Amino acid sequence: MAQRVRVQNFGVSRDGIGAGAEQTLERPFGHVDPMQLMAWAFTTASFPGMENPEGSRGIEDYLTRDFAHGIGAEIMGRHKFGPQRGAWTDDGWRGWWGEEPPFHTPVVVLTHHEREPLQVGETTFHFVSGTPEEALALARELAGGLDVRIGGGVSTVRQFLDADLIDDMHVAIAPLEYGEGLKLWDSPEDLAGRFTIEKVTAPSGVEHCFLWR
Amino acid sequence: MAQRVRVQNFGVSRDGIGAGAEQTLERPFGHVDPMQLMAWAFTTASFPGMENPEGSRGIEDYLTRDFAHGIGAEIMGRHKFGPQRGAWTDDGWRGWWGEEPPFHTPVVVLTHHEREPLQVGETTFHFVSGTPEEALALARELAGGLDVRIGGGVSTVRQFLDADLIDDMHVAIAPLEYGEGLKLWDSPEDLAGRFTIEKVTAPSGVEHCFLWR
Structure with missing residues (x-):
């Protein structure tokens, strides 16, 4: 089937918040606790990088185990890659995920500061500037016919939604309210008509919300 | 993760009927209409052998698209393979699925009448007699470390349940009642305590019902 552009297992609160604005090394999601926001995923058998034979194998396991299937490349924002801002320094940062990141595909990192690709385990990070369209053209090529994941964070997903480049989204709406932070939407109905x-x-x-076109 | 024995996308009515007893060449499910019982699956984008880019990509597509993932062999009853009874005749029957069956793995067909393996497309059917335990031992070996699917029909799933050999089940309970036919259960609660x-x-x-242990 034709190559699609997908958002998978993206967690937000009832009020549409996916992360806090004040990211630090210690708190990649700012005041938002990912262990709380994404608790549903961490208890499944198949969450990538946290596989657990004792985990649940119900409907939410189908969602986590689908993560890698049919995906040939990911696009992520720079803040998903790390907490740094501005020009890159020689600080040895290799992402949040240790020496075996869960992507196992090429990853396109959006940045205003280009640099050489970085290979970590089976994942190669490509650092590119340019428009969402340009980043997607590269990711489509790297994906070798498979789908492209828009991996986040919130601003990156928003950017690709605003450019109307996304075909499929799975957003997991946790029964929480944060009041402030980086907002994906007021509600899924913001996208009614398009999906x-x-x-x-x-x-x-x-509440698992699926949007497709 | 350890090799598991799984039932996937198995359709029954509210009263637990998965097929009629009176199978014929024209009506593989007897008085039960699979297009009605499994309507939810046929409208998804990814139902194996009926992929459709215009199909739905919500929760039920995750269920159909998971079909092949991680599965290395299937076990099926003889009636799932064909409508014949008794000794095999030279009738040229190669299964219900045409020249490219959707399994793409070795398939163990339970029969009282052994015969040589039959290759159709990427699927090889092995015809074996013996206990469920013996068939499973062969399927585990053929699966090369991947999971084994118990593909049905109803009697085959019951046999493997009765022998306590199943680890995971996804049963899709359609909003229908048939009254009579081959019965998987009175209700999923028949299996409470075991799963x-x-x-x-x-x-x-x-109603999608997931059972695991």
């Missing part, structure tokens, strides 16, 4: 929208509430209390 | 049970109702009206 078919389907919602299913899991026993975890999380 | 963790989770249920999620999709917008299609189908």
Whole structure:
């Protein structure tokens, strides 16, 4: 089937917040606690990088285990890669994920400061500036016919939504409210008309929202 | 992760009927209409052998697209393979699926009448008699470390449940009642205690039931 551009397992609160603005090395999601926002995913058997044979194998495991299937490249914002700002320094940073990142594909990192690619385990990070369209053209090529994941964070997903480049989204709406932070949307209905929208509430209390076109 | 034995996308009515007893060449499911019982699956983008780019990409597409992932072999009953009974005749039957069956793995067909393996497309059918335990031992070996699917029909799934050989089940309970036919269960609660049970109702009206241990 034709190559698609997908957002997978993206967690937001009921008020649409996916992360805090004040990212630090210690708090990659700022005041938002990812262990709380994404609790539903961490308890499944198949969350990438946290596989657990004792984990749940219900509907939410289908969502986490689908992560790598059919994906040939990811695009992420610079803040998903690391907490640095401005020009790169020789600080030895290799991403948040240790020596075996869960991507196992080329990753395009959006940045205003280009640099040489960095290979970590089976993942190669390519640092590129340019428009979302340009980054996507590169990612499509790197993906070798497979789909492209828009991996976040919030601003990156917003950028690709605003440029109307996304085909599929799975957003997990946790039963939490943060009030402030980086906002994906007021509600999924913001995107009505552009996407078919389907919602299913899991026993975890999380509302899984699927959007496709 | 350890090799598991799984039932996937198995359709039954609210009263637990998965097929009629009176199978014929024209009606593989007897009085049960699979297009009705499994309607939820046929409208997704990814149902194996019926892929459709215009299909739905919500929660039920995750269920159909998971079909092949991590599976190294299937076990099926003889009636899933064909409508014949008794000794095999030289009738040229190669299964219901044409020249490219959707399995793409070795398939173990349970029969009282052994015969030589049959290759159709990327699928090889092995015809074996013996206990469920013996068939599973062969399928585990053929699966090369991947999971084994118990593909049905109803009697085959029951046999493997009765022998306590199944680790994971996804059963799709359609909003239909048939009254009579081949029965998987009275309700999923028949298996409470042996499995963790989770249920999620999709917008299609189908109740997806996940059981794992």
